[in-house]
Amino acid sequence: MEITEYIVRNTNTDVLLAPLLLPGVNDDDIPKIIEWGLRIGVGKRFPPFGIQLFLRHKHGRKPPNIRRMSWAEFYSRLRFLESKYGVKLIVREEDFGIERRPLIPIPYKIGERIKVKILAPGWLRNEWIAIPVKGPERVITVLLDDKEDYRGMKLSVRIIGNKHNIYLARPT
Numbered sequence: 012m013e014i015t016e017y018i019v020r021n022t023n024t025d026v027l028l029a030p031l032l033l034p035g036v037n038d039d040d041i042p043k044i045i046e047w048g049l050r051i052g053v054g055k056r057f058p059p060f061g062i063q064l065f066l067r068h069k070h071g072r073k074p075p076n077i078r079r080m081s082w083a084e085f086y087s088r089l090r091f092l093e094s095k096y097g098v099k100l101i102v103r104e105e106d107f108g109i110e111r112r113p114l115i116p117i118p119y120k121i122g123e124r125i126k127v128k129i130l131a132p133g134w135l136r137n138e139w140i141a142i143p144v145k146g147p148e149r150v151i152t153v154l155l156d157d158k159e160d161y162r163g164m165k166l167s168v169r170i171i172g173n174k175h176n177i178y179l180a181r182p183t
Contacts, residue, residue, distance in 0.1 A: 019051050026053040029061040035078040058102045118147040123170050129161040151178040
């Protein structure tokens, strides 16, 4: 908190506080964070808060005592806090100057085989980050079963998934 206060007071850095709401655990802390943030002056250019709702994720942490909160309940709570503190809490892309743009071309189709170079381990076990040896440059996550270090290797892979130019592949 001291460092955040120092940054707000002594720099032009725009601080956005993004606490994670853990229903049934830290409900009472969110108003305190809002009061503190308003007191120290966060949000010089953009909204000062980006409160997040805890969601269970396949690969995320799974604390046992977190109550599931619906999006409707979450936004209702944010609207209540907005009116109580007179500050914007429901943020949108436009609040940060984000504009939608067309997707970049999708050069590889599911089922297509390409040759890739492995660059580094991925986020999850058995994932490796690769780029195509030839053709349009995209990042491709390759699923490999072995625990060997594949860095620098060139492999032939088949694209098994693509969502918004985020590719998933397996070796052929």
